[in-house]
Amino acid sequence: METRTVDTRERILDASERLFxxxxxxxxxxxxxxxxxxxxxxxxxxxxxxxxxxxxxVFRRRLDWLNEERMRVLDALEAEAAGQAVKxxxxxxxxxxxxxxxxxxxxxxxxxxxxxxGRTLTEPSxxxxxxxxxxxxxxxxxxxxxxxxxxxEVPKAEIVWRFHFxxxxxxxxxxxxxxxxxxxxxxxxxxxxxxxxxxxxxRLMTFLLGGLRAQLPQF
Amino acid sequence: METRTVDTRERILDASERLFxxxxxxxxxxxxxxxxxxxxxxxxxxxxxxxxxxxxxVFRRRLDWLNEERMRVLDALEAEAAGQAVKxxxxxxxxxxxxxxxxxxxxxxxxxxxxxxGRTLTEPSxxxxxxxxxxxxxxxxxxxxxxxxxxxEVPKAEIVWRFHFxxxxxxxxxxxxxxxxxxxxxxxxxxxxxxxxxxxxxRLMTFLLGGLRAQLPQF
DNA sequence: TTATGATTAAAACGAACGTATGAATCATAC
DNA sequence: GTATGATTCATACGTTCGTTTTAATCATAA
Numbered sequence: 001m002e003t004r005t006v007d008t009r010e011r012i013l014d015a016s017e018r019l020f021x022x023x024x025x026x027x028x029x030x031x032x033x034x035x036x037x038x039x040x041x042x043x044x045x046x047x048x049x050x051x052x053x054x055x056x057x058v059f060r061r062r063l064d065w066l067n068e069e070r071m072r073v074l075d076a077l078e079a080e081a082a083g084q085a086v087k088x089x090x091x092x093x094x095x096x097x098x099x100x101x102x103x104x105x106x107x108x109x110x111x112x113x114x115x116x117x118g119r120t121l122t123e124p125s126x127x128x129x130x131x132x133x134x135x136x137x138x139x140x141x142x143x144x145x146x147x148x149x150x151x152x153e154v155p156k157a158e159i160v161w162r163f164h165f166x167x168x169x170x171x172x173x174x175x176x177x178x179x180x181x182x183x184x185x186x187x188x189x190x191x192x193x194x195x196x197x198x199x200x201x202x203r204l205m206t207f208l209l210g211g212l213r214a215q216l217p218q219f
Numbered sequence: 220m221e222t223r224t225v226d227t228r229e230r231i232l233d234a235s236e237r238l239f240x241x242x243x244x245x246x247x248x249x250x251x252x253x254x255x256x257x258x259x260x261x262x263x264x265x266x267x268x269x270x271x272x273x274x275x276x277v278f279r280r281r282l283d284w285l286n287e288e289r290m291r292v293l294d295a296l297e298a299e300a301a302g303q304a305v306k307x308x309x310x311x312x313x314x315x316x317x318x319x320x321x322x323x324x325x326x327x328x329x330x331x332x333x334x335x336x337g338r339t340l341t342e343p344s345x346x347x348x349x350x351x352x353x354x355x356x357x358x359x360x361x362x363x364x365x366x367x368x369x370x371x372e373v374p375k376a377e378i379v380w381r382f383h384f385x386x387x388x389x390x391x392x393x394x395x396x397x398x399x400x401x402x403x404x405x406x407x408x409x410x411x412x413x414x415x416x417x418x419x420x421x422r423l424m425t426f427l428l429g430g431l432r433a434q435l436p437q438f
Numbered sequence: 439t440t441a442t443g444a445t446t447a448a449a450a451c452g453a454a455c456g457t458a459t460g461a462a463t464c465a466t467a468c
Numbered sequence: 469g470t471a472t473g474a475t476t477c478a479t480a481c482g483t484t485c486g487t488t489t490t491a492a493t494c495a496t497a498a
Contacts, residue, residue: 024245026243031454042457042458042477043475043476043477044456046475121341122337122341122342122391122394123342161422161426162422162426164391165388167391168390169384169385171391172384172388173387204384206430210430210432211425211427211430212426213429214428215425227446248485248486249486250484259446260447261448261489262445262446264488265446
């Protein structure tokens, strides 16, 4: 009962991750998934119950670790700061850097999962929206509070918005690592695709911090 | 042949814009669209040929004006600069500000279209990706060149990436004008929803320019 | 007023969808 | 080796999908 089950479940989850990333939830059929995974059509309903539950499991498998890691890192930063405010750059790196570094970790989904996450955050079906809101709530609240403390001179509403802008920039940065040229037909000459992800992290971080710390707009 | 046809076409386009925005392309059925529009099921295929062509027309109806307007504004800026480089803030406002100001113009789709555009940029089906790439190519190239000229000390690859980050932040800012709390459960207290859009423009612009002009990352 | 072309309407098409069923096959424990 | 429960398999169910077809209805010009 060991290897068969585990293999089948994993194969389904891997194929789903790939296909949901490429074609979205509604655009991916169970027959594509089971065909790609090389398992029987009925296997998804046997192991996961339904397509919706499968989608949730695809996310849970990755997000559980990601959000726990984010909590751990922020815990460490706050312990180190010993009551003082944590630097904004450290908070941003803990949240977005931890996410981006998943791209290099194939065991945690790598680029495929990141791109799936990026696109799903803007195309949420009702059920997945509710699911993500629940999965993310705790972490979001922690980081929000940390930023409030780190930037006491910036109004809270402004911080919330800027966090949201950062999410968007990051989402596009991920989703568009090769989709960039698909929309814009741009090319970045002197880099091959392995370099690109390594350079993306400092590039994006610089951009995010520039935006986060920008001078307040005048009303 | 006048009012009937035009009405039916417009009613279909309006309903499609709403429904595609709310549920995505694959998640919206022709029966929902024609039901919502109050027209016969066959009307879509009669007037537009297919669901794909309908989707393209939904975008063309709005993007044609948007991209022409972006061209006009940039033309004016460059004429005014008389050979000198245009200020980055002016370029960013011409591109993103022009987009955001559509939100207040109900005749040009308003928030509904903006949110549709925002979500579609990250969830493109193959056919719509190709369509958008074609629709946007000319404008993108113009603005890219303008930014190269405006920021000669920043490497071109860096500018391309930052443009992409700005697109992402803007897309989220739009798509999330009320979806923010759906993912994060955040609330921005002291503002009602009419205020929110007006304040969003300067907020986002500040963020974008902060990111665009951030000090270069150290490799 | 009648002929003509454009539009709408009702109904049906085959294909694909997510899911359920019951038999076959597997691994394990006795 | 046989019984038992877990898993896989082939197949079918009922729905819904985008599209097509054919007839009815409308607006307009002769």
